[in-house]
Amino acid sequence: xxxxxxxxxxxxxxxxMTTFWRYGYEGTSMQNxxxxxxxxxxxxxxxxxxxxxxxxxxxxxxxxxxxxxxxACLKVPGASKPAIVNLFNSLVEQSDREQENCGCFMTNTxxxxxxxDRDTAKRIRANLNNIAKAFQKTLINAREKGEISxxxxxxxxxQYLTSSxxxxxVMAKVNQEPEFLKNIVKVILLVLK
Numbered sequence: 348x349x350x351x352x353x354x355x356x357x358x359x360x361x362x363x364m365t366t367f368w369r370y371g372y373e374g375t376s377m378q379n380x381x382x383x384x385x386x387x388x389x390x391x392x393x394x395x396x397x398x399x400x401x402x403x404x405x406x407x408x409x410x411x412x413x414x415x416x417x418x419a420c421l422k423v424p425g426a427s428k429p430a431i432v433n434l435f436n437s438l439v440e441q442s443d444r445e446q447e448n449c450g451c452f453m454t455n456t457x458x459x460x461x462x463x464d465r466d467t468a469k470r471i472r473a474n475l476n477n478i479a480k481a482f483q484k485t486l487i488n489a490r491e492k493g494e495i496s497x498x499x500x501x502x503x504x505x506q507y508l509t510s511s512x513x514x515x516x517v518m519a520k521v522n523q524e525p526e527f528l529k530n531i532v533k534v535i536l537l538v539l540k
Contacts, residue, residue: 352428353385354385356389356394357389357408358387359385359403360395360405360408360514361392361408362383362384362385362412363380363384363395363401363404363405363408363410364405364406364409364452365378365383366380366384366401367381367405367452368409368449368452368455368514369404369449371455371456371459372402372459372460373459374458375398375399377391380398380401383453398477405447406452406453406456406467406470408454409453410440410474414451414474414477414478417434417478417512418434418441418477418478418481420433420437421434421481421482421484421485422481422484425488426484426485426488427485427488427489427492427494427537428485428489428492428494428495429494430485431482431486431489431536431539432536432539434512435511435512435515435532435535435536436532438515438516438528438532439515439525439528439529439532440525442516442519442523442525443523443525443526443528445519445523449520450516450517450519450520451513451516451517453471453474453475453513454513454516454517456471457471457513472516477501477511478512479502479505479506479508479509480505482504482505482508482509483501483505485500486501486502486504486505487533489539494539495539495540496540499538504538508535508538511535514531515528515532515535517529518531
């Protein structure tokens with residue numbers, strides 16, 4: 348008779364995600380995962396498969412939690428320029444609160460795996476495209492409300508803002524000082540004139 352699993356799948360997946368986020372894919376061993384998740388190897392393999400499958404689940408979990416939270420303010424009906432400003436300011440606040448500043452899991456993964464892993468590159472690209480689309484819709488609203496200039500390519504601006512999130516998260520790994528990050532955000536937001 349099969350034994351009932353005695354753990355919360357989302358809770359252990361959160362722990363796996365945090366471990367991959369902290370150490371990267373290559374830097375994370377199965378032993379690291381077993382210890383951080385608090386489950387035995389058999390349960391890990393039975394529930395999630397091998398390390399790569401677990402990593403894919405961890406990426407999906409990040410997309411469904413952190414990334415969804417990040418762009419939620421842009422997806423509110425009628426969201427416009429203030430939503431973009433709030434998003435960048437919240438990234439500064441978040442970086443200031445993080446004890447172990449691991450940056451952005453997507454960015455870290457892109458740097459580590461995308462050059463040699465087409466599937467991961469495709470997934471990260473799709474995720475970043477979703478962020479850019481959310482920015483573009485918000486920029487359209489901002490333009491319609493007269494909050495930003497009628498000049499400028501909104502597609503290019505949305506791509507710039509998407510890349511700026513990634514750059515800000517990388518810079519926060521180096522220096523979490525709020526004033527340092529706020530200065531970067533001030534310059535990023537100049538595009539919203």
